[in-house]
Structures are given as structure tokens and as C-alpha cells.
Amino acid sequence: MEYKFSERVLSLKPSAIREIFKYAADPTYISLSAGNPAPEAFPAKQLGEISAKLMAENPILALQYSTTEGYVPLREHLKDYMKKTHNVGRDFDDLIVTSGAQQIMDLFTKSILNEGETVLCEAPSFIGSLNDFRSYRAKLVGIPMDTDGMNMEALEKALQTERNVKFIYTIPNFQNPSGITMSLEKRRRLYELAKQYGVMILEDNPYGDLRYEGEPLPTIKSFDEDGIVLYAGSFSKVISPGMRVGYAIGPKPVLAKMTVCKQGQDVHTNIWSQVVCYRFMTEYDFDAHLEGLRAIYTKKRALLLDLMEKNLAPHITWDPFNGGLFAWCHLPKGVDMMAFVQKALEKKVCVVPGTAFLTSENEPCDAFRINFSTPTDEQLTKGIELLGETIREMI
């Protein structure tokens, strides 16, 4: 049979970059291309304890159908927690649990974007979100990044000139892939611009708790007195990605539409994992757990910075990253980025070419992404040394 696919998926072209990702699974390669939490960052013992108790005492709760909006105690706890710790949530807002934050990208886009309408996003930005927006035939317009976040002049210009802009997508903290954090001033400006032009903001904050230097900045959602921000929270980087639990906080009418879409997508999120997350947050010292994660990654980041200074500087430079899992590295003029990535691959070290994160893979790009959360210290050391060797051979 000759399959006739929908127009929306026909536009999803397999990426040239996939070829490179294939090597990342090969154990003879050093992968600096993942985005996984460090294995030692999982509270495995505690999650095991909670799950064993749950299955012994109330297995039906974990195994039976549940509600689309999510496990009520988890929803209530997260609402309180996010209000108390981040001043997120007003009377017009509600919270639903999702199958990872990725599902928020999908449900939000499905609920508010018609085919051909525009999403403004950071350039570069998270490939998983961009591909999902594309699957609803969004027109993606990338806004260049300064080292303190999206360029606000470019953003305002896009709001003035682009047609049918539906929302602005941002990862304000330790952005994937750039590691950049948006300044407080720009957060306020972004909010005012969105309000002025009548577009919504999708604030994606998977890394917010993973700050290793400097003071936390308020979320954009904390300014939201107008019901224009949809906030995406995630347990993937702070409890476990394998459990696929995230949460959306936003205006009730928007969440109501997203809930109808979620009903058709997966009925509800795995309830066993929702209960485990709830009990981990409430019966254990969640703050101490976050401190522990920051201690693990602060060390890894320090090691990376040291290695980059020794092996990559001054030829390769990097944007400031005070948290998160990634460093965004710029090659010197005259060095072709794809050629560099290929040459590194020949030395058996994988990084992600920056073009993967642009709205078009054909745009010029001098950068590649390094992940420092997944590799061991030994792998990181060897990997950065090999990248140093690579650049010295190319200049």
C-alpha cells in the first residue's frame, strides 16, 4: 500500500543530525550529546521505598484508572509549593499533571495554534519543542539570543511584523542548548511586550532548580496578573525522567482545553508515578534533595570549566551558564562547525551541532552543545581533551 500521510507529518523531515546521534549509543564513543540527569542524581532508594509501601498498602490507587487532570493531592501540593516558592499561580490559574513537560508543549500548541500561525522562539532553542510546534504546522520565527536572553528589539520587531503570532516560547533559566539565563529586566520586558501585543507566553522551566552560581531570578509566570503565561514544570531533571511526570500552571480556560486534548492523548498520566512523586515531595526533605543535586552538578560544571579553559580556550569560547546541564561553545571564524563535529566524531566523541536547535538547519551556525550531566568525570575529561585536539588540528 502506498501510505498517504497527513500534511502535518509530511513537513517533519528526518534530520541530517540523526546520523550523528546514532553514535551516541555506541559505548566505544564518548557521548557529550545527551541531556540525561547523572545516574547518581536519582533518589532511587527513596523512590523504591515509597513504591514498595504504596504497592503493599494501596495498590489499587497505583493501578486503577485515574483522572485526566492528575492525582489531586499532587496537584494541590504543587499549587501550594509553586505559590510559596515561586509566587506562581493566581485565582484565575489552575494546575494539571502531564506525561512529562513535553506533553505541555503538545497540548498547549494543539489547543491554541491553527496551522500556519506563528510561534516566536529563542534561536537556538530546544529541538523537542520546535519539532512538536512543527507537527502542528506552526511557522517558527527564531529570535536571536544575547548572553542575557532573547534580544528584545528583535522580539518587538517580530511582534510588529509577523502575522498571527500565537505565543512566545522561552526557557528563561539555563536554556537548552545555550545555557543562557534571561535577565530580570528582559523577563519583565518580555512579559510587557506579550501583554501589549496580545500573545501568550509558554515558559518552560525544567532546569530552574539547578542553579550553581548566582541568585535565582523570578519566573515570568510570577508577574502574570493578566493570565497570559502558561508555565511548564517538570520532574525530569529533579526526580526522574523515566517516570514522565510534569505539570502545567496556567489560566483555567486554557487548561480546560488542554485537558480535553489530554483525554484523547493518554487519558491520564501514569498514576503510580504521580503518587510516588507526591510522596517524595511531601514525606522526604525535597529541599535537601535539590541541594544534593546542585552539589553533584556544581562539581561537574567546575570540572568542565576547568577542562575547557585548559583544552579549548582561547580558540573556542562559551556562553555563560550558571546552571542546567549544557555548555554552548562557539568555534573561531573560519572553522566549519559541521566539519568540526564530524572530525570529533572520528575521534569518537559526540557533541550536538548547533544547527539542530535552529528553526532551519540551513542557517549558519558557529556553535555546538556539550552536555556535562551524563558523562562520568573520566569521560568528560577525555572528551574535552579530544575536542581540544580536534580544534588544534583545524586552526
Added chain:
Amino acid sequence: MEYKFSERVLSLKPSAIREIFKYAADPTYISLSAGNPAPEAFPAKQLGEISAKLMAENPILALQYSTTEGYVPLREHLKDYMKKTHNVGRDFDDLIVTSGAQQIMDLFTKSILNEGETVLCEAPSFIGSLNDFRSYRAKLVGIPMDTDGMNMEALEKALQTERNVKFIYTIPNFQNPSGITMSLEKRRRLYELAKQYGVMILEDNPYGDLRYEGEPLPTIKSFDEDGIVLYAGSFSKVISPGMRVGYAIGPKPVLAKMTVCKQGQDVHTNIWSQVVCYRFMTEYDFDAHLEGLRAIYTKKRALLLDLMEKNLAPHITWDPFNGGLFAWCHLPKGVDMMAFVQKALEKKVCVVPGTAFLTSENEPCDAFRINFSTPTDEQLTKGIELLGETIREMI
């Protein structure tokens, strides 16, 4: 802010039936309106054992990111199992794991259906699937059901006259809501018609293992030498719905598109639960477990049939149901179905009005759905007695 939703979700109107479902959660009501497995049907002890061992020995497997297509040992096992037990799967097919079978409805529709194209479905059919098709702006055309499945003359006529038919949706075994099983002859005819008219078949089989009388019939997918059937399998009724694990078997090019869509929807299915399902199927006696389920539900069905004979016959009739979780009951001429459901509600017993399962709630309908898997024997007895009281008051 005045929210502008996408056209696709604007067409999703809240159902008038939702009001009735609200009462089902009230413990002072007897709910015959659910579709949940019986609590005693869960292999809770075994799942708890497997999970405890997994979390003690290999927690990173359960907690880390995994692949979009699903846990490889589970995929391989299910391929073998479905080939051996159902003759399902050819060289051109593959298998992916999904977040419940509901996600298959969504990914398949997203991958092959353009807005305005047509889905032919049984009338009545499963509301969760119909609503999902609607969310992609499908035109739904209902094919009337005989007691041995879809009316084939009506199906052929629809294939001849409807424009842009993309697929036929069927639940051939113990259909939700009608309980009807499609005959072997009609399965073969359906396959031939789909082939002749160049449309795909979405075969949804959540209840296939729950047969309490008669001999199993081959799946439509077992005939598929042409790559035109997408088969949806589910663990929700045979292991646990709360874990949200299903699987799709179909032609590789179709699954490839669905996988790209799944990547944007939830990255992958909860891996902890995938591993638990795999080990339950392979380290325990899965056949004996299915036998146990059938024993539980055979009893419940016998009780229901007895109660219906005593309390509802001859005024109310029902379609044959040799398996599954539901009975589909027809009211006598002159009794208004919605009035009956309302009156039953006043007596504190909830059933689902048949209109909920039609492509348009405004179509005439003489039927309502009873679920017999969730209520206790006492609840079932009292509930059917109250329905008997209701019908006697109305004739």
C-alpha cells in the same frame, strides 16, 4: 485576556452527558457507568514484587530517559507473543510501545488524517476514540451495527459515497459500548473492502483476551498481507490501566511517523511500568493470569445476565456479549432513553446514555450502557433492581 483557541479544539464541545458522569464519583450512587477493571483483577502482589526487585537491582533502568519506540525487550517479546498467539505481524510490520492504547488513536490520526477527511466508525463506538478523531477535525461517519458487527452493506456504501475516507475504526471483540463481536465472515469482508477501496483499518482490541463464552476469532490484523491494518493492543484491561502501557503493531512507515509524533507528545512511555509489564509477562504465568481474569468476569457476567432476566426482561433487551466489560441495553418503544437515564439517576444508579457513543449526540438512540466489571456483586444486584423498578414505572 480573551483566549483564541485553535479551530480544532473549538469544535470539541463539552458533552451534555458529562453532567451524568459527575454523579458516578459520588459514593452514595451506584455506578454502572464506569469501564474500570475489577479491583480484584489486578496482579498487585506480583507487580509489587517485580517493582521492588527492579528498584533494588537496576533503578537507573526504571528512572532514566528511554527510547521513544519503547523498551526493547518488551517490544521483542510482544512481537513474538502476538505472532505466536494471534498470527499478528509480518516482515513489513513493527511494534512500538505507547502510553496506553488511547495514544495510538491519537498518533495514528495525527499521522494520516488531514482536517476534514473522513473516519468510518461503528455506531455506536468508544467515545474516547471518537473525541480524539474529532480533535483532528475528522468527519465521523457511523456505520450501523448488527449483532454480528458492522453492517457491511452500509460500510460499502459509505466507502463508495463518502469523500476522502482515511480509515475504518473498529473494536471487533466485545465492542465498547455494544458488547458485540464481529463475525469471522465480516472480519474477512471488512479487510477486503478496505483493501479494495485503499483505506486503512484501525483495529482496537483492548478486550480480546476477555472472552467468557465461545471460541476466539482471528484478529483482522492476522489477515493483513497488504500492510493496511494498524493494530492497537493494551495492558489496561489485563494488567493495569493506571500504568498506561499499550502497543501498536503496523507497517513500518506508519509507525515511523507515529514515533516522530510521539517524540513530541511525551518522548517515551513511563519506562518503569514498561519494565514491570515485560517482567510480568515473561517471569510469571501470564496465561494463568488471563484465565484468572476470565474466571472473575465470567462470574460477574453470569450474575448480570441473571439479574437482567429477572428485573429487566422482557421490556429491556440486550445485545449478545460473550466477553468484555459491557452490556448494551435497548429500551422498549415509547420509552425515552434520556428520561429513563435521568429517572434511574434519581434512584441513585448511573448508566451511560447511548447517545454518548454516537457520532452525533442528537441522533435518536434507544440504548444505554451497563458496566459489570467495576461494581461489587451487591452494587450490581441493587443497581439492576433499581433499573427494573425504573422501567416498570415508565411503561
